[in-house]
Amino acid sequence: MPTPFRLLVVPGVTVDKWTRLWAERLPDVELLVEPVPAQDAPGLLLDGADAGLVRLPVDPDAFHAIPLYTETTVVVVPKDHLLTAGEELTVADLADETLLSPLDDTLTWPSMPAAVLAERPETTAAAVEWVASSAGVLVVPQSLARAHHRKDLTYRVLTDAPTSSVGLAWVRDRHTDLVEEMIGIVRGRTANSTRGRAPEQPAGRRPARQQQPGAKARKRR
Structure with missing residues (x-):
């Protein structure tokens, strides 16, 4: 069995839609959703969690982060x-x-x-x-x-108070295929996107051969 994917979630963030999409697209990889206090999320990411839905900003020297929405x-x-x-x-x-x-x-x-x-x-x-x-x-x-x-x-x-933004963050040197899958999910990419893990070819079908420039013209001669 593949290693579970640990996703930290800070208070106030709802993940139902994203966890459902994960289960549909990666049924072989367990998604462990870990609720954590907002101030603890950076340390837990550094300690080994795969990614986190956290309050921004985070330290740009330690983490990559994708802003998702502002509350x-x-x-x-x-x-x-x-x-x-x-x-x-x-x-x-x-x-x-x-x-x-x-x-x-x-x-x-x-x-x-x-x-x-x-x-x-x-x-x-x-x-x-x-x-x-x-x-x-x-x-x-x-x-x-x-x-x-x-x-x-x-x-x-x-109406004019400071705001708080939520984003997906991960440690800079841990951008794995599964992190890319989570990025695709939270950004709304379709399951057929070429980003993330390589899509599987349907059984019994081969990839279409790319036609070389001029091939059709040669065939007509």
Whole structure:
């Protein structure tokens, strides 16, 4: 049996479509999907994982990365909070709020738009609990707000906040055929693409011979 392909997946990333395509195209290679904290993904790639769906950027000296999409940024607040009056907000609307900054924060701010609580939650999940206790508000990629949904909380889009991008990354000197297959899947290549592993010829058929220039003309003489 071939060695399984280890794919790291950080919180907020949905992989159902890609894992299904992998199973259809490479049924002989087991795909091991490993959920990992965003901050741990680079180290685990260096330690031997084949590829990862990670938060960008990553160290370009150590990794190749293909950007896949950029997420909408939202602010998570209690359902009865004043900020819920609008459908969309700007960073300026947070000026009077207290921001929570979890240790696994995925956003990079050029400057904080409001006061930040000195005590930092260990994780985004913990920060959501703090929002529920009215300790402050939390700015995160929309997928994380959905992943940690609570009935007593909601979120609003921040139109001008920093954003977080997701990409496929792998160690620079480990670009294998299977990594190329995963690249093809996440980029939407068809199963018949010539990239990645060489396609098999159907049984009983030979590759068509390439006609030499001028062959047809010679035949007509």
